[in-house]
Amino acid sequence: MAITSKTQRKVVYLKFPPERSGRPIMCNLTRLFDLTFNILSAHILPRGEGRMTLELTGTSDNYKKGIEYLKDQGIKTENVAQKISRDEETCIDCGLCTSLCASQALSVNPESRKVEFDSEKCTACGMCTRVCPVNAMNVELENGD
Ligand code: SF4
Ligand code: SF4
Structure with a gap:
């Protein structure tokens, strides 16, 4: 195709x-x-x-x-995409998750230095939930926890 x-x-x-x-x-x-x-x-x-x-x-x-x-x-x-969420108030923009996110759903905005989350790119691998120090990422799938 x-x-x-x-x-x-x-x-x-x-x-x-x-x-x-x-x-x-x-x-x-x-x-x-x-x-x-x-x-x-x-x-x-x-x-x-x-x-x-x-x-x-x-x-x-x-x-x-x-x-x-x-x-x-x-x-x-x-x-x-509807099963993954980030608690915007809890996230401290530490950037730890961005290096592990293979699909680049999580990335650092070079201007604001804030971490942005594009749920449409997320593959629900669950890696971010394992490293986030404040549990800001939530993956509601049985294979993502
Ligand atoms: S679950 Fe995986 S693909 Fe989705 S945002 Fe987290 S690290 Fe990236
Ligand atoms: S690891 Fe957690 S606190 Fe750090 S940028 Fe990612 S979602 Fe935010």
């Missing part, structure tokens, strides 16, 4: 019921909806339920269709 100005990138968190694990659902996102996917993390819970953080790239239209397809397959989807 060619990357154009109409393509967008989103990170979603998926919850698979046990009977869906092992099916070619991710490949179908590419085959049926021309979406490029990148699995950022995946694990299986003891009862066989799957958890996955997935980066999807494609047109807005195809993204919506792909998400509908996942829901039709019984997979619960959550937009990762």
Whole structure:
């Protein structure tokens, strides 16, 4: 798929019921909806339920269709950007988190020297929550704590 100005990138968190694990659902996102996917993390819970953080790239239209397809397959989807937050009043702009944030969702503004957070870039890796001295970052995902 060619990357154009109409393509967008989103990170979603998926919850698979046990009977869906092992099916070619991710490949179908590419085959049926021309979406490029990148699995950022995946694990299986003891009862066989799957958890996955997935980066999807494609047109807005195809993204919506792909998400509908996942829901039709019984997979619960959550937009990762809505699950990550920073307590602006608690953050002391120490910058510790920025060196660990591989997706550059956290970065230092060179002019203000304040640390800025772009939730759309966040991949819910949870690294910032481990180093933040004042617990300003909150990741509400089972694989992000
Ligand atoms: S969880 Fe934190 S460190 Fe990981 S991508 Fe998001 S903001 Fe960056
Ligand atoms: S580590 Fe915590 S306090 Fe420091 S800049 Fe990041 S979010 Fe703010």
